Amino acid sequence: MSIETSTDDSAGSTTExxxxxxxxxxxxxVVTDADIVEVYRQDWSMDPAAGTPLAxxxxxxxxxxxxxxxxxSRHRIPVVPRGAGSSVxxxxxxxxxxxxxxxxxxxxxxxxxxxxxxxxxxxxxxAAVSAAAAAEGLFYPPDxxxxxxxxxxxxxxxxxxxxxxxxxxxxxxxxxxxxxVLADGSVVEVGGAAPKSSTGLSLAGLFVGSEGTxxxxxxxxxxxxxxxxxxxxxxxxxxxxxxxxxAAAAIAHRLRPSELVLMDRPALEVADSLxxxxxxxxxxxxxxxxxxxxxxxxxxxxLMVELxxxxxxxxxxxxxxxxxxxxxxxxxxxxxxxxxxxCAMVVEDYVLPPAALGEFLSTVxxxxxxxxxxxxxxxxxxxxxxxxxxxxxxxxxGSAGRAFGVRGRLTEVVAxxxxxxxxxxxxxxxxxxxxxxxxxxxxxxxQRRIKDLFDPDGILNPRAxxxxxxxxRS
Numbered sequence: 001m002s003i004e005t006s007t008d009d010s011a012g013s014t015t016e017x018x019x020x021x022x023x024x025x026x027x028x029x030v031v032t033d034a035d036i037v038e039v040y041r042q043d044w045s046m047d048p049a050a051g052t053p054l055a056x057x058x059x060x061x062x063x064x065x066x067x068x069x070x071x072x073s074r075h076r077i078p079v080v081p082r083g084a085g086s087s088v089x090x091x092x093x094x095x096x097x098x099x100x101x102x103x104x105x106x107x108x109x110x111x112x113x114x115x116x117x118x119x120x121x122x123x124x125x126x127a128a129v130s131a132a133a134a135a136e137g138l139f140y141p142p143d144x145x146x147x148x149x150x151x152x153x154x155x156x157x158x159x160x161x162x163x164x165x166x167x168x169x170x171x172x173x174x175x176x177x178x179x180x181v182l183a184d185g186s187v188v189e190v191g192g193a194a195p196k197s198s199t200g201l202s203l204a205g206l207f208v209g210s211e212g213t214x215x216x217x218x219x220x221x222x223x224x225x226x227x228x229x230x231x232x233x234x235x236x237x238x239x240x241x242x243x244x245x246x247a248a249a250a251i252a253h254r255l256r257p258s259e260l261v262l263m264d265r266p267a268l269e270v271a272d273s274l275x276x277x278x279x280x281x282x283x284x285x286x287x288x289x290x291x292x293x294x295x296x297x298x299x300x301x302x303l304m305v306e307l308x309x310x311x312x313x314x315x316x317x318x319x320x321x322x323x324x325x326x327x328x329x330x331x332x333x334x335x336x337x338x339x340x341x342x343c344a345m346v347v348e349d350y351v352l353p354p355a356a357l358g359e360f361l362s363t364v365x366x367x368x369x370x371x372x373x374x375x376x377x378x379x380x381x382x383x384x385x386x387x388x389x390x391x392x393x394x395x396x397x398g399s400a401g402r403a404f405g406v407r408g409r410l411t412e413v414v415a416x417x418x419x420x421x422x423x424x425x426x427x428x429x430x431x432x433x434x435x436x437x438x439x440x441x442x443x444x445x446x447q448r449r450i451k452d453l454f455d456p457d458g459i460l461n462p463r464a465x466x467x468x469x470x471x472x473r474s
Contacts, residue, residue: 017075018055021099024067031056040102041094043087045430046344046394051096053080058102062181062218068101069216070185078459081212083123083151088347089428091158091211091464098462103153106218111136116224117176117193122153122217129222138224141168144424145336153217158426159209163259166252166382168225170424172208179219180207183455193221206450211426212461214454228292231258232301233325236287236308237280237315241265242358244285247311248381249354251289251304258292260382263331264361266368267376267389271331274338282314287381288329335376339391344400346390346407352419354384363413364388373402385423429463 022030031037032055040056054077059065072079078098085092094100106121109129113136120129126140126147133140143162144150154160156178161170177191191197191204207214238244244262251257263271265284272279287308291300301318308316319325339345352360361377368375379386388410392403411421411434421434436444447465451458 014054017077021055021057021068021071024071025057025064026060029057029060029064031058037100040082040085040100043082043085043090043092044347045088045090045093045428047090047093047429049429050090050093051098053094053096053098053100056100056102058105060105062106062179062187065101065103065181065216065218066185066187068099069181069183072099072459073184073457076457076459078462079216080461080463081153081157081216083154083157084125084149086146086150086154087158087426087428088345089349089422089425089430091154091426091428091461093429093463095463101216103216103218104151106153107151111138111224112193113138115193116195116226117221118224119193119219119221120152122151122156122220124152126150126152126155133224134227137227139227140174140222140224142171142174152220152222156208156217156220157211158424160426161380161383161385161424163261163380165380165385165424166260167256167258172205174223175204175208175220176223177221178204178207178217180215180217182215183457183460187218188215191221195223209426211428211464213451213465214460216460228258229294229297230320230322231290231292231325232297232320233318233328234287234289234301234304234308235317235328236289236305236313237283237285238287238311238313239282239284240312241285241361243312244287245354245358245361245379245381247308247313248287248289250307250311251287252354252382254303254307255300257289257300257304257382259288259290260380261288261332262286262379262381263288263335264365264377266365266374267335267378268331270338270376271334274334275330277331280314286331287313288332290325332378335378335389339389343391344394344403346392346403347425348388348390348407348410349423349425350386350388350410350414350419350421351423352384352386352414352417354381356417356419357381357384357386360386360413360417360419364410367406367409371402371406373399373406375406383423384419427465432463432465435465 041050080100082092082102104123107123108121109132111118130140144160155171159172179189289304291297374391377388390403392399
């Protein structure tokens, strides 16, 4: 996508702009090598509309970020903030003529055991923060599927969640404070290290989920919890996914498992192609449920087993052994091991009333059968979160067209069932139009007013969320 930029004060060629930017930053920070720039054009969404940036800046310090934004504001050049590039909705897809501002090198992690908090850079990988907390006997709960490679800055930008969200919440619940560089290059610190504060508006909360449209995060202070007990595991197999969803709902109504996950048969078949676990021909879905309740885990597991059997589970396995639990849960990760590098994927992110999940998954299966498109699904039933994964061959226009056609139809079904088209992954560029269509005129107008206040020239991540960028405003 191309967005008009202004170079009124220099009349300036691209070469002159790059030279000026390079002079403001340490050597090697500004990258224009075509092969390297190509890597930064795309995130995991593989958006065909990805542009070619003026340059990639790999910031090493907050001062670098400030310098970039002062330069961009002066020339009215769009800036696309980028962490690990793990967005599947085009949250960090490059824009023609813009600056892609990578904060991946701002990855420091400092755990304060006494304060039960950590101060981390936006480029710190989620799993690394969790490991640093664990080394101090503490726990950082946000655990998205991509935790091994996604960044905390990206998690904050999208308010990402994960399988443990029903018990532990999402990223927003653990952000105590932020340090943010605004569009004009000024720095603001919001929130703090205190575990509770009521000193005015929650400005930190305003930046959580803003997808880089209000400012560039350069430091995050997160809350940590005492480390939970090792999880006990239940795996319950059902012939019918509706029965599996009913069992999951019954569990969620009686207790708060540390994780509650459902995988449908197409997902299990993909996992079985790697694991050779001998998937029963009658299995339609599996429910994985976990308890980290320590002394109370045994009772929670017994109740979850009972509820699964009451709702027609054909087989139920439970264990308090961590290794056995990891083995029985392997299909959850094996799916992605099989798919990554072998096909392109549209990974969807919907939220529905929990009672509508079964009906929605039936529609997923019907559309897959009608179109011949492979669609596999996993869900976090207690939160109403469901993730259909639509695979396709990017070299086959027909396959790609069918995949995006299925996606469009599913989005319509979600709206009809009273759901939301974005739950954990953000809006990015891919869902901007769909979200604008359901958010309501008042909500959209209010968000644009907030955007205009923080970023009057509209230079920050102009393709993300609901906000039109320069040259797009009517």
